[in-house]
Amino acid sequence: MVVDIGPSNIETAFVLEALRKNVRVDGRGIYDYRTLRISCGPTPGLAEVQLGQTRVLARVSCEVTRPSPDRPTEGLVQFSSELSNLAAPNLDASSGGRVSAQEVAISRMVERVIRQSRAIDTEALCILAGVKVWAVRVDLHFLDHGGNLMDAAAAAAIVALRHFRRPDVTVQGEEAIIHDPRERNPVPLSIHHTPVCVSFAFLGALGELAVLDPSLLEEQAQAASFTVTLNAHKEICALNKAGGVPLSPEQIQRCTQVALTKADEISDAINAALKGSSSSK
Amino acid sequence: MGDTKIVIPGDIIDTHTEDSDQTILRLGPGLIQTNDDTRATTAGVLHSDKDNTQYWVVSNKRRYVPAESEPVLGVIVARHGEGYRVDIGSAHDALLPLLAFEGATKRNKPNLALGTLVYARVAVANSLMDPEIECFNSKTGKAEGYGEMAEGLMFKCSLGLARRLMDSRAPVLGALGAGVPFEVAVGLNGRVWINTASPATTVLVANAIKNSEFLNAKQCRQMVKELLEKQ
Numbered sequence: 001m002v003v004d005i006g007p008s009n010i011e012t013a014f015v016l017e018a019l020r021k022n023v024r025v026d027g028r029g030i031y032d033y034r035t036l037r038i039s040c041g042p043t044p045g046l047a048e049v050q051l052g053q054t055r056v057l058a059r060v061s062c063e064v065t066r067p068s069p070d071r072p073t074e075g076l077v078q079f080s081s082e083l084s085n086l087a088a089p090n091l092d093a094s095s096g097g098r099v100s101a102q103e104v105a106i107s108r109m110v111e112r113v114i115r116q117s118r119a120i121d122t123e124a125l126c127i128l129a130g131v132k133v134w135a136v137r138v139d140l141h142f143l144d145h146g147g148n149l150m151d152a153a154a155a156a157a158i159v160a161l162r163h164f165r166r167p168d169v170t171v172q173g174e175e176a177i178i179h180d181p182r183e184r185n186p187v188p189l190s191i192h193h194t195p196v197c198v199s200f201a202f203l204g205a206l207g208e209l210a211v212l213d214p215s216l217l218e219e220q221a222q223a224a225s226f227t228v229t230l231n232a233h234k235e236i237c238a239l240n241k242a243g244g245v246p247l248s249p250e251q252i253q254r255c256t257q258v259a260l261t262k263a264d265e266i267s268d269a270i271n272a273a274l275k276g277s278s279s280s281k
Numbered sequence: 282m283g284d285t286k287i288v289i290p291g292d293i294i295d296t297h298t299e300d301s302d303q304t305i306l307r308l309g310p311g312l313i314q315t316n317d318d319t320r321a322t323t324a325g326v327l328h329s330d331k332d333n334t335q336y337w338v339v340s341n342k343r344r345y346v347p348a349e350s351e352p353v354l355g356v357i358v359a360r361h362g363e364g365y366r367v368d369i370g371s372a373h374d375a376l377l378p379l380l381a382f383e384g385a386t387k388r389n390k391p392n393l394a395l396g397t398l399v400y401a402r403v404a405v406a407n408s409l410m411d412p413e414i415e416c417f418n419s420k421t422g423k424a425e426g427y428g429e430m431a432e433g434l435m436f437k438c439s440l441g442l443a444r445r446l447m448d449s450r451a452p453v454l455g456a457l458g459a460g461v462p463f464e465v466a467v468g469l470n471g472r473v474w475i476n477t478a479s480p481a482t483t484v485l486v487a488n489a490i491k492n493s494e495f496l497n498a499k500q501c502r503q504m505v506k507e508l509l510e511k512q
Contacts, residue, residue: 008356008398014434018480025434027488 045164053146058156075125117237124190309337341441354468381415433476453493
């Protein structure tokens with residue numbers, strides 16, 4: 001059983017030394033994203049995002065269930081993630097169904113991003129109030145850990161949710177008929193907007209050197225990380241900074257400014273991928 | 282030397298020759314003898330020598346299986362009484378005895394910090410024990426380039442690329458060497474260490490080597506030329 005040993009001392013030292021001269025180890029600019037590739041399908045609700053070496057697969061499924069008693073008119077959206085040593089050899093495979101801390105952290109972050117930004121209309125998932133609602137489940141599979149799992153996972157989740165089709169339902173009084181997808185075309189979920197995550201890493205003893213979309217080495221050498229979640233309407237949905245060295249307001253401001261442009265690029269890529277897949281159906 | 286044949290694990294290799302009973306068949310990496318058959322155990326290209334007495338499979342993977350006398354790059358993860366435990370990317374960490382350094386004696390042992398990158402040679406590797414490495418040539422007692430790597434950059438690559446880089450005539454190394462001075466240490470465990478005078482040059486060299494995996498010699502030289510011109 002191998003635990004995460006991190007990079008060697010000289011690698012960390014090199015990343016810092018290079019960054020002080022504005023050089024990143026993979027030759028990118030400080031605020032450059034790696035190549036983003038999004039693919040959806042063939043099944044509805046299946047999306048794969050490739051961000052440089054990082055690969056995340058999201059799969060959306062749904063089933064009918066009883067609603068939560070304190071929210072009888074809202075459907076449920078659940079996230080689960082699997083971070084096994086398929087992604088990187090030093091990751092511990094979760095043994096015996098027990099979920100590792102890292103898995104919980106990532107799925108919780110993606111859940112916060114999508115739920116707190118109210119991207120999905122949960123009231124539209126209600127079939128019969130208090131009796132039957134749709135429970136939508138998003139499974140994230142991390143196929144390759146090349147750094148910045150957060151941005152890739154969030155993009156994969158939202159693309160999969162927009163790509164997904166649930167069975168059509170007709171409600172007649174107290175009865176609900178759920179139509180077989182072969183009889184009636186399944187319908188998309190009601191999604192208000194597309195939140196996009198943009199992550200930064202801060203390196204150096206005081207976190208003075210900022211980079212966008214950290215690679216695995218940069219992420220392992222970082223002193224703090226910061227994620228801005230925005231949508232195409234230039235609304236900030238969430239700011240996330242968990243642990244690490246403190247950051248100044250100027251740093252946060254600068255990152256948010258950069259994130260605004262980058263989020264637009266990612267949104268465009270998401271829209272193009274979804275349009276491409278629907279036109280080929 | 283017949284035509285190239287791609288094999289996958291489980292494939293039976295036809296090794297019959299005219300005097301099958303008289304010849305001794307040598308099976309190299311990736312092949313195993315089961316009863317009367319010769320089967321492939323890894324996916325790759327099957328090669329044979331012209332007399333068809335030696336067969337081997339050339340495969341390209343990323344997970345390292347230690348083999349004796351191979352040079353490897355490892356990161357120290359722990360120190361025990363007798364030596365260091367070093368991660369070399371294999372299933373089990375390797376043991377690096379404290380005395381396996383040039384000039385080390387019981388009174389004069391090396392003192393390496395955790396996280397140090399070392400270039401070492403695999404001394405013991407079999408399926409029954411944890412692998413052992415050494416930072417010197419045990420026959421001559423000299424370091425011969427092995428030991429601690431104090432600065433520079435290390436990156437990971439596939440095992441096939443690492444094997445090709447070990448050949449000093451590798452096209453990408455030659456093309457780079459003509460343009461910039463650099464130091465390189467290749468570990469057959471899929472890790473390569475580079476050091477040059479400035480970080481920007483180190484990054485350039487590292488990326489050139491990573492990009493060269495699927496390029497032929499001419500394309501390598503072209504790629505290196507373009508990278509050096511852009512600098």
